[in-house]
Amino acid sequence: MNISREEASTSLKEINETHQRSSTLQNYRHFAPHMLIWGVIWLIANSLCDFFPDRAGQIWPVLTVLGVIAGFSVRAGGRAQPAGADRPIATGYPCIARWRWALSGAVLFGFFTATFAVLPAHSGLQATAFISLFFMFAYMIFGALAGLRVFFVGLVATAAILYGYFSLAQHQFLWLGVCAGGALIVGALWIRKA
C-alpha cells in the first residue's frame, strides 16, 4: 500500500476536522447539564428575590449550594465507567480533581468578595447583575474557544441582563430569572442537540 503526499495531507486534514467536531460535541455534551442546572437556579432564585426581596441574602446562598451539589452529582454520574480489558480507554485528557474545583470555587468567592469591597454594590440587583454578567462573559470566552453555541448563549443572556437592568423600572429580578435563566435553559437544550 502506497500513499502519496497529497493523499496523506488530505487524510490528516480530515483527521483534524473530525477531531475538532468530535471535541466540540464532547464539550457540548459535558457543558449542557451544568448550563441547565444554573439556568434553573437563576430562574428560581431571581424569581424568589423578586417576590421576597428581603430574603435575597438567604435565597442565593442556599440555591448556589444546591447548584454546586447538583453540578458535582452530574460530574460523578458522567465519570462512571465500566472496567474491562477491551473497554474504551483513557485518552490522556486531564480529569480535574474535585479539590481543584473546590479551590476554584473559593477563588471565585474571594474574587467577588474583594470586588464588592473595592467597588461596593448599591443594591442587590446591581450585585446580581454584575455576578450574572461575569459568568455570561466567561461563557462567551469558553464558547469562543470550545464551541460557538455556548458563545451565543452567553451573548443572548448578556443582552437580556443588560436590557433588564437598564430598561425596566420594576420586576428586574423576575426579568433576570425568566429571560437570563430561560436563555440558559433553552441554550442547554440547544447545545445538547448539536
Added chain:
Amino acid sequence: MNAPNEIIHQSMRLKIMAALNALRPGSKLEFQELKSLLGATDGNLGTHLATLEGAGYIAIEKDFVGKKPRTRAGITRTGRRAFEQHVEYLRDVINGGSTGPPGLPPPH
C-alpha cells in the same frame, strides 16, 4: 518509519477513529451521534464499525435506554495505538520520510 494501516486508512474508518480518539476518558459516541458527525448512512457506518471492531480497534456496546436500543462505540488501547502509528506514518509521508510513490520531490 511506521507502515500504513490499510484498515484505518479507508476514509470513513479514518474519520470514525479520529472521532473516537478525540473522546475523553471512558467516553463513547452513540451510533446516531457518529452518523451525524460523519455524515454517514446507517448501512455504511454499521459496516465500517464492524470492520474496526473485528480488528479490535473499537469496542461496541449495545444496551437499552428504557425500551429504546442504544449502540455506542469507544476506542480501545489497540485501536488508539494503531491510529497514532498511522497518523505518524502520514506525517512521515508529508515530511518526505516515506518511500511513497516514485517521482515525488522531497518537501522544501
